[in-house]
Amino acid sequence: MKVSSFNIMAILMCLLLATLTTIAQGQGTRVGFYRTTCPSVESIVRTAVQSAVQADPTLAAGVLRIFFHDCFVHGCDGSVLLDGPSSEKTAPPNLPLRGFEVIDAAKSQLETTCPGVVSCADISALAARDAVVLAGGISWQVPLGRRDGLVSQASDTVNLPAFNDSISVQISKFADKGLNIQDLVTLVGAHTIGTGACVVFRYRLYNFNGTNQPDPDINPSFLPQLRALCPEGGDDSRRVALDTGSVTRFDTSYFTNLRNGRGVLESDAKLWSDSTTRPIVQRFLGLSGLLGLTFNVEFGRSMVKMGNIELRTGSQGEIRRVCRATN
Ligand code: HEM
Ligand SMILES: *[C@@H]1O[C@H](CO)[C@@H](O)[C@H](O)[C@H]1NC(C)=O
Ligand SMILES: *[C@@H]1O[C@H](CO)[C@@H](O)[C@H](O)[C@H]1NC(C)=O
DSSP: OHHHHHHHHHHHHHHHHHHHHHHHHHHSOBTTTTTTTOTTHHHHHHHHHHHHHHHOTTHHHHHHHHHHHHHTTTSSSSGGGOOSTTSGGGSGGGTTOOOHHHHHHHHHHHHHHSTTTSOHHHHHHHHHHHHHHHTTOOOOOOOBOOOBOSOOOGGGGGGSOOTTOOHHHHHHHHHTTTOOHHHHHHHHGGGGSOEEEGGGTGGGTSSGGGSSSOOTTSOTTTHHHHHHHSOTTSOTTOEEESSTTOTTOOSTHHHHHHHTTOOSSHHHHHHHHSTTTHHHHHHHTTOSSSOOOOHHHHHHHHHHHHTTTTOOOTTSSBOOSBTTBOO
16 A cells, blocks of 8 residues: 555656656757757758868857857847848948858758758857867757747847946846856857957057057057057958967967956956956966866856857747748
């Protein structure tokens, strides 16, 4: 008698657990979402990113930034991928985005192998991970199951973080997306690869904030180098490594550069000069009394969090046939 009521209890508990798991999976993303519907999704995306990055190593940074700009506007729903006269792509912060053709290549291959199954938002999430790994970062598992959005408005990009945002503004823009201060410092560590145009930091070099002096956060020994790359009145579009000396390697030298006054963007330099974020940079450099943090491990963790911003799953949105247009 006792045994059988125990058995019934156990069965009920199992049923409850199974139901809860199903509900959780129905609402969120999960690893292996396409295991039965498109088992080769990961290798197809990886191959597309690999061949693009082999031909042009700077595209790893391009693909990584696309995912960030997708997630911060309307959630990670592929809205940044849509073409159109007033789509997100046409807004100033998105004009330098590069690598859309990498997402297109993966999508067209996937439409041949498993048509109508894999969202463009998920392709972008996988491509960002693959780009980091190709640049020397550590891999992580990417939860999938995002749906593609139907809306893309240039005006919705106003809340993207800007190169001249103060730390308190950066923190609040990340907090609005459910990301904490450690996620902020970790994710901006993406600037360990890629470049910025002179136009986004030249104002720091000559007459910063009306002082007729350079930004005091710039190391005086670094200044001549930046001035030579971006002379006053020179080419706005010339591109400069955000992590001097290690522009294609996904490593911690970006944080070392911040500590040494060699951050290129004002928003980056402040991660060190501001006492709110400096301790986290110190932890990545192993310079803190607090426990050290391993950048390459934390990066994957924070990317998974960023990848779940304002999720659309289940029957919301659609699975686009091409990433540049709604169906
Ligand atoms: C406070 C937050 C952030 C600000 C203000 C910021 C700003 C910028 C700016 C101004 C550029 C240069 C754009 C250009 O001139 O082409 C840039 C490049 C880049 N950003 Fe960020 N960013 C932030 C966070 C992030 C995050 C969270 C990621 C990814 C997880 C990211 C990834 C990149 C990459 C990879 C590049 C290089 C792009 C390329 O080489 O084409 N950024 N960012
Ligand atoms: C940041 O730069 C933009 C121009 O790119 C300017 O309109 C804005 O006022 C600046 N913000 C701050 C806080 O300096
Ligand atoms: C710029 O100058 C204004 C007025 O002099 C000052 O209040 C502000 O803190 C300065 N901003 C920076 C980033 O130094």
